[in-house]
Amino acid sequence: MNSSILTIGHLARQTGTKVETIRFYEKNGLLPEPSRTEGNYRAYEPDHLNRLSFIRRARDLGFSLDQIRALLALSDNRGQSCAAVDAIASEHRAEVEKKITDLMALKAELDRMIDQCECGVVADCRIIETLSPK
Amino acid sequence: MNSSILTIGHLARQTGTKVETIRFYEKNGLLPEPSRTEGNYRAYEPDHLNRLSFIRRARDLGFSLDQIRALLALSDNRGQSCAAVDAIASEHRAEVEKKITDLMALKAELDRMIDQCECGVVADCRIIETLSPK
DNA sequence: CATGACCCTGTATACGCTACAGGGTCATAC
DNA sequence: GTATGACCCTGTAGCGTATACAGGGTCATG
Missing domain, CATH: 4.10.810 (Virus Scaffolding Protein; Chain A)
Structure with missing residues (x-):
């Protein structure tokens, strides 16, 4: 297996998240579905790692998954007013x-x-x- | 129907509990199963009402159902030391x-x-x- | 080619309810 | 006598945020 790809285990270790939790975030639309290797393993990109870190930080601060979904959507639209972020x-x-x-x-x-x-x-x-x- | 029996609706109104919640407490061993009327309605006694009031008060104070189960067991053994109650x-x-x-x-x-x-x-x-x- | 670390899907569990579907019973009004 | 509506019954599914496990596949290493 290509040693440069990020497996789910790598993401888990680097963010202090359980593997099952990462799959749970994917199923619930917080983390986009990554591409797959030939062996059907999830193959993540650095962007996924950033997004997961964001989610974990927000969780640590007690934001709900709904709130985090909204914050992620806002942070993807960097030209928008940040008032909505402040409101959340x-x-x-x-x-x-x-x-x-x-x-x-x-x-x-x-x-x-x-x-x-x-x-x-x-x-x-x-x-x-x-x-x-x- | 005998007008002196306590239906689940009476208990609900008198304790501010939803009917479903009372059935849930029964299923989870907090409230003993009452006898039934001919029409298969639950027929409660005043003791049930007292026990349900106890549960609701304890819930209002934030005790978990496990803790309440333990408190109820203790309060049924009135000769025991109250240290266990204090511990909970x-x-x-x-x-x-x-x-x-x-x-x-x-x-x-x-x-x-x-x-x-x-x-x-x-x-x-x-x-x-x-x-x-x- | 065997081992063990890692990955996959799908399902069940935890807490404390709440809601609903699909039906039965009871009191009251006409 | 029957129609209405309030009440009751059981059983199941859902909420939020994961966690755990069963039963299997894949991969690197010895």
Whole structure:
């Protein structure tokens, strides 16, 4: 096999992605289908590697696959206004902020519940009591 | 039909749960199978309602179904030490704390990225640039 | 030519539901 | 008595983001 082609394993190692995940991205339209070798192996080009890196970075930042699809489409149209990119990123940031707020409220409730526990028997357990209907 | 029996719809309305979700809890061993009417309707007892309320409260607090199964088992053994309950709740709190920490780090990164955007064209977009491999 | 690393497709699993198809039951109105 | 509509039943498929595995083919190396 030509040693200069990029196999799926190469892409996986270079981006820290599982092979199955790369195939999953292809099936879901995030990564274009590469050409195939005679033995039916996927043969990637450097562009595929760049695109996959982009996807992984965006995933690390918590963007959804839908958002990433949109970001990729935008980054392919380099003359367009970047307002749409900003909108996606800001929308995502707002989601993250909401999650933080919600989780902090949740943690406060858990703190209250757990701090009451005097660790006797279950019958007297404040945690169970808090969960039980009055 | 006997007007005093609790149908699945009653449980649903009284706990703010969808009917399908109640059946899902039953299939997944959180809610015991109730007896049936002649017409094969589920006929619940007040205990079922209490148990479902417990489940919903715990879900609202973010406990997983596995954790809730364990909490229910513990609350059925009222003489046991409540340390196990405390362990589950503390484990969950630690997970929530970790999520908050992770999301705050994420938000900081998003802030940095978005603040750089000068909203020109995509070719100059700092957001796309941040995501792209160098 | 045998071994083992790698690749292929297709399907099942995880979480916690939600939705739907295709049917049965029940209370109420006429 | 029957028509309507609200409610119930089972079983299956779908969401998002992968991960795992079965059962097989390909490739480089000894």
